[in-house]
Amino acid sequence: MFSRSVLRSLAADLRWSAPSSISSAAPLQQRACLHQTALLRTSQQETQTPYSPLSPETPLSATPRVQNSQPVAQNPPRVPSSDSALSFVPQTRADVPTAKQPVAPSFESPIQVTKSLMSRLPHLVGQSPHYVVAELHARPYLLTEGDHIRLPFLMPKVKSGDILRFNRASAVGSRDFTMKGSPHLDERLFECRVRVTGVESEPMRIKEKTKRRQRHTKQARSKHRYTIMRVMEVRVKTPEELLEEGAVVIEDSEDTPTIEARQ
Template sequence: MSRTLLRSLLELRAPLPRVTTSPLALVVRSISTTTPTPSAPSASSSSAPVSKTALYPPEQPVHKPLSDSVRSLLPVLAAQPAHYITIHVHGVPYLVTRGDHVRLPFRMPGVGHPFVDERLFECKATVLGVEAEPMREKTKTKRRNRKVKTVKSKHKYTILSISHLKVNTPEEVGA
């Protein structure tokens, strides 16, 4: 089987969410990051100088105006004592709340688009450190062959803690 086909099959396989109440329990989570745009190449002396804004217009998120039902129900939701949020990592939902610990693999592929308008809530996470799982050893043999190959693997994870989770009021949203 080719390597690219195997990778695509492994990416389609969805991990099961591991949610427990223990303080040492961890959940898989990703954080979206933005990458800076590359700088424009210098123009030659014969042509007119081109501004950076013409080549790379600033990408600002397009926000739709809040509907009347969202505007009326947002203060009721913000007044409730405890909040939780469902985060989606590669299409798999995970339920987190304030104080939960999150286990994030280092080399996680790209992140998708948000389902809910980002102005409606605030969710902040703090990096606690790096954790490594115990060494795994798996013996592999082929049929009718005495040779045994031992494969060792030890994956590292980033540990996050959800420190702040808040639902904004319509005044804070500004729409």
């Protein structure tokens, strides 16, 4: 019993005396460590960097230094300016992007033109302006040069500025003559080109839908978009152009297109 009490008293004395000794010695050791690290840091800087051009001891000079190595000249990337990009005109088909190139024609035989059509075609070509009844998704559109078209749908994969060609038409005519197909004209007889000008959207429409014996009401929202185009060219080819493309003159038949005069 006596030994345990003695041990407890000794432990208590050590517990209260240890922090005082440590706290008194800690500032001395800390100050010594900071002083040593500062001396060590300054000695390392003197040994590693004996001369620093930006040090305050050395005055700044305005004379340029001698450069030992010559810089390697590199060609900067050529960036076309806005004026050159706008004035650039593609000379060959290789200069035109692949996505903008026209689709190659897939005709197995030359176009066949009757004698009556060749005789009346100069009258139709000489009388302008021309109109065309073009079909797009089984919808007929009466178009002349300068007209604006608002398609009842959004045409996919087209952008503003793209030029498209309508190659399906049932009639092409002028003020006094009309060339009709049976049921469609050959696309090599005429040219109808349109330019995509943009996209329009209608106002938001909200329709409420309810069911019988139910208090819940649903709202259906719709906002449709439409493609806007402008007709740039409507032209009928001359007999000389058809002959240069390899047209074959045949006798009149029911399946060939004819030119009718308006009474």
